[in-house]
Amino acid sequence: MNILLVGSGGREHALALYLSKSKSCDKLYSYPGNPGIWKISEKAGKEIKSHSDYIGFCKENSIDLVVIGPEQPLADGLSDSLRQNGIAVFGPSKLAARLESSKGFAKDFMQKYKIPTASFKTFNKTEQDQATDYLRTANYPIVIKADGLAAGKGVIITNNFDESQNTLNQIFSGIFGEAGNAVVIEEFMEGEEASILAITDGKDYLLLPPSQDHKRIFDGDKGKNTGGMGAYSPAPIVNDNLLKQIENEIIIPAINGMSTEGTPFMGCLYAGLMIKDNKAKVVEFNVRFGDPETQAVLPLIKGDFVALVYSAAIGKLDKNKISILENNHCCCVVLASDGYPDNFEKGFEISGIDDAEKNGAFVFHAGTALRENKLVNSGGRVLGVTALGESLKQAVEKAYHYVELISFKNKYYRKDIGLKGLNRHFE
Ligand SMILES: Nc1ncnc2c1ncn2[C@@H]1O[C@H](COP(=O)(O)OP(=O)(O)O)[C@@H](O)[C@H]1O
Numbered sequence: 001m002n003i004l005l006v007g008s009g010g011r012e013h014a015l016a017l018y019l020s021k022s023k024s025c026d027k028l029y030s031y032p033g034n035p036g037i038w039k040i041s042e043k044a045g046k047e048i049k050s051h052s053d054y055i056g057f058c059k060e061n062s063i064d065l066v067v068i069g070p071e072q073p074l075a076d077g078l079s080d081s082l083r084q085n086g087i088a089v090f091g092p093s094k095l096a097a098r099l100e101s102s103k104g105f106a107k108d109f110m111q112k113y114k115i116p117t118a119s120f121k122t123f124n125k126t127e128q129d130q131a132t133d134y135l136r137t138a139n140y141p142i143v144i145k146a147d148g149l150a151a152g153k154g155v156i157i158t159n160n161f162d163e164s165q166n167t168l169n170q171i172f173s174g175i176f177g178e179a180g181n182a183v184v185i186e187e188f189m190e191g192e193e194a195s196i197l198a199i200t201d202g203k204d205y206l207l208l209p210p211s212q213d214h215k216r217i218f219d220g221d222k223g224k225n226t227g228g229m230g231a232y233s234p235a236p237i238v239n240d241n242l243l244k245q246i247e248n249e250i251i252i253p254a255i256n257g258m259s260t261e262g263t264p265f266m267g268c269l270y271a272g273l274m275i276k277d278n279k280a281k282v283v284e285f286n287v288r289f290g291d292p293e294t295q296a297v298l299p300l301i302k303g304d305f306v307a308l309v310y311s312a313a314i315g316k317l318d319k320n321k322i323s324i325l326e327n328n329h330c331c332c333v334v335l336a337s338d339g340y341p342d343n344f345e346k347g348f349e350i351s352g353i354d355d356a357e358k359n360g361a362f363v364f365h366a367g368t369a370l371r372e373n374k375l376v377n378s379g380g381r382v383l384g385v386t387a388l389g390e391s392l393k394q395a396v397e398k399a400y401h402y403v404e405l406i407s408f409k410n411k412y413y414r415k416d417i418g419l420k421g422l423n424r425h426f427e
């Protein structure tokens with residue numbers, strides 16, 4: 001099978017690795033890709049801008065399956081355009097992608113199908129007075145979210161009425177562009193976060209092992225939000241009982257609900273969860289693999305990943321195409337450019353990746369570039385340094401050992417990836 005992978009981050013490098021290793025994969029193309037992805041796939045030679053460029057590329061290269069990594073092309077309806085041209089796609093339609101591209105849509109959907117989530121109200125730009133009245137008598141902290149895609153920056157937790165007013169003014173005055181034409185204001189949930197990925201064909205589903213991301217820039221979950229500073233899987237907070245609840249109250253109603261709505265969800269459904277007292281509520285849905293969760297989850301699978309995602313893409317999920325490695329744990333530590341998520345310097349040469357890989361690491365590229373044949377940092381999150389272990393402790397120790405083998409000027413990383421899971425093992 002010939003495959004085109006769309007995207008250019010750490011998540012896509014992990015996808016590229018498991019797609020390319022599958023026995024059903026003949027040729028893997030990538031667009032736009034990154035230096036890590038180009039090592040294991042063929043970089044699409046020409047620039048692809050429009051949906052018709054994608055269709056043209058697929059026809060010219062006899063592509064049997066397109067795997068779409070990021071949310072933006074899904075929200076833009078790339079899946080629909082490809083499917084209309086007879087090309088199989090792993091990734092939901094534009095209408096199904098509203099589960100991520102409109103937080104208001106997702107909340108109304110959850111309410112309708114009784115999926116546990118924070119209580120909420122939505123207001124559009126013309127309803128600022130009503131939103132203000134609502135916020136005057138609300139309990140704080142309260143969470144204000146831009147409705148649309150805002151690159152992980154559209155959620156603000158406010159501690160009092162004044163803060164909430166500032167936030168509301170900023171969002172409605174356009175700091176997030178059109179994504180802020182409406183807001184969701186929701187109850188603040190206490191607890192610990194975890195995520196779960198479900199591969200689905202719109203009817204049936206396969207759960208991948210639960211994981212935990214580390215969103216904040218500093219150790220101990222301090223400082224600003226980032227794209228994610230590391231992840232590990234499986235996350236022991238999701239015990240067997242909780243997993244059953246998540247399946248029965250969240251995953252199954254979500255898949256069935258989308259189907260009832262006439263917009264079946266095909267692809268990877270990501271449920272971001274808040275867990276308290278062994279009960280999970282949905283923080284958000286994403287409509288694609290998580291980053292960096294994917295880097296910590298895919299190393300735990302074995303089998304024909306291509307056959308799995310293809311079966312989902314054509315509406316005939318075959319869960320037996322892969323299995324989960326028993327008694328294995330995975331930890332991914334993100335190496336970032338110091339200063340991220342604000343300003344940071346680019347262009348520093350990276351060394352030691354080969355050494356780490358020889359020792360067993362998976363090193364997933366995110367913000368890297370080739371300059372005069374040298375690999376340099378080009379983004380905030382640069383690499384995802386990943387290790388498998390027979391215990392979480394071993395996976396974490398190995399990942400941090402590999403981290404030491406890789407160097408570039410201004411390398412920054414969190415020292416506590418996996419700690420929540422380790423502490424829980426000793427409870
Ligand atoms: N209702 C809530 N209660 C507490 N924390 C929340 C709530 N909603 C969001 N958050 C926090 O904000 C982060 C980002 O919110 P999320 O809905 O996942 O949006 P996005 O990932 O699109 O920025 C969450 O990971 C969580 O830490």
Ligand SMILES: [Mg+2]
Pocket residue numbers: 272284
């Ligand atoms: Mg999120």
